[in-house]
Amino acid sequence: AQKVTQAQTEISVVEKEDVTLDCVYETRDTTYYLFWYKQPPSGELVFLIRRNSFDEQNEISGRYSWNFQKSTSSFNFTITASQVVDSAVYFCALSEMMGYNFNKFYFGSGTKLNVKP
Amino acid sequence: NAGVTQTPKFQVLKTGQSMTLQCAQDMNHEYMSWYRQDPGMGLRLIHYSVGAGITDQGEVPNGYNVSRSTTEDFPLRLLSAAPSQTSVYFCASSLGPSQESTDTQYFGPGTRLTVL
Numbered sequence: 001a002q003k004v005t006q007a008q009t010e011i012s013v014v015e016k017e018d019v020t021l022d023c024v025y026e027t028r029d030t031t032y033y034l035f036w037y038k039q040p041p042s043g044e045l046v047f048l049i050r051r052n053s054f055d056e057q058n059e060i061s062g063r064y065s066w067n068f069q070k071s072t073s074s075f076n077f078t079i080t081a082s083q084v085v086d087s088a089v090y091f092c093a094l095s096e097m098m099g100y101n102f103n104k105f106y107f108g109s110g111t112k113l114n115v116k117p
Numbered sequence: 118n119a120g121v122t123q124t125p126k127f128q129v130l131k132t133g134q135s136m137t138l139q140c141a142q143d144m145n146h147e148y149m150s151w152y153r154q155d156p157g158m159g160l161r162l163i164h165y166s167v168g169a170g171i172t173d174q175g176e177v178p179n180g181y182n183v184s185r186s187t188t189e190d191f192p193l194r195l196l197s198a199a200p201s202q203t204s205v206y207f208c209a210s211s212l213g214p215s216q217e218s219t220d221t222q223y224f225g226p227g228t229r230l231t232v233l
Contacts, residue, residue: 004159037223045207045224093161102148102167103211104175105222107159 003027004094005110013082014116021077023092029053034068034075034105035093039110045091048090051075082115089113119143121207121225130198131188138193138228140208147213149191150175150222151183153204160207166191167213176198198232 005024013019022047025034036048051068059066065079079086090109095103124139142149147168152160152175162175166185180202182194191210195202209222 009157037224043205044226047221047223067124093159102165102173103161104162104165105150105152107152107161109157109159 001058001106004092004108006090006092006111008111009109009116010112012114012116017115018078018080019082019115021078021079021090021092021113022040023075023108025073025075025092025094025106027094028094031097033045033095035095035117036066036075037093037104039089039091041088041095048077062098072081079084079113080114084117087113087115119207121210121223123206123225123228125228126226127229129233131193132199133233134198136195136198137181138195138206138208138230140191140193140225141180141189142191142208142210142223142225143189143222144210144212145188146210146223147188148222149185150209150211151181152207153177153195153202153211154207154227155204163206165192195230198230200232202228203232 003026032053035052038046038048056068065078067076089112091110092108094106121142150165151163154160163177163181165182166172169185169188172183172185173215185191206228208225211222
């Protein structure tokens with residue numbers, strides 16, 4: 001079973017629209033971490049946010065905001081007033097402890113966001 | 118800081134050839150990992166290392182070897198390349214157990230490998 005599900009394969013919006021990228025995760029651990037990464041067309045992976053399982057406060061960073069709800073196992077990402085530069089593939093990831101105190105990442109399959117001018 | 122660097126950026130191999138993908142980091146991170154990215158599948162962990170001399174397998178280790186002789190370097194070896202290994206390979210590093218945000222992984226720019 002998928003540990004991290006990003007059901008939206010591709011989303012297209014027009015600039016200045018708000019857009020929400022969905023992420024649903026599955027874990028039995030009580031301590032875990034959730035992440036969002038951005039992969040622009042150039043291909044690198046850019047870290048956006050890390051959230052631990054004990055902190056359900058929503059977070060806002062400029063036009064980006066994240067909504068973490070343990071009750072629904074979701075960690076959704078909203079971009080307000082989208083811009084063309086937001087066009088990228090966005091990955092949600094879950095990390096769980098493995099051996100050696102190493103946190104293994106499980107990535108969703110990604111959501112491709114197209115922002116049109 | 119250069120962060121995480123990977124070489125080469127692109128590589129084409131023939132089936133059966135071997136090669137090594139290089140990864141280096143200059144952030145004094147203890148943990149390093151290799152992932153492969155395939156369309157529609159996100160990133161999957163191949164091997165990881167928690168320090169010099171210590172490595173372990175991830176989800177998809179078959180066909181790959183790793184070693185970690187220094188903190189900085191974590192090369193990935195393809196022993197006998199197969200078309201199924203055509204992918205984009207990412208190396209990542211993270212701080213380690215003694216620090217906060219130990220698990221935030223920082224990724225290199227990737228190596229695009231094609232096996233014919």
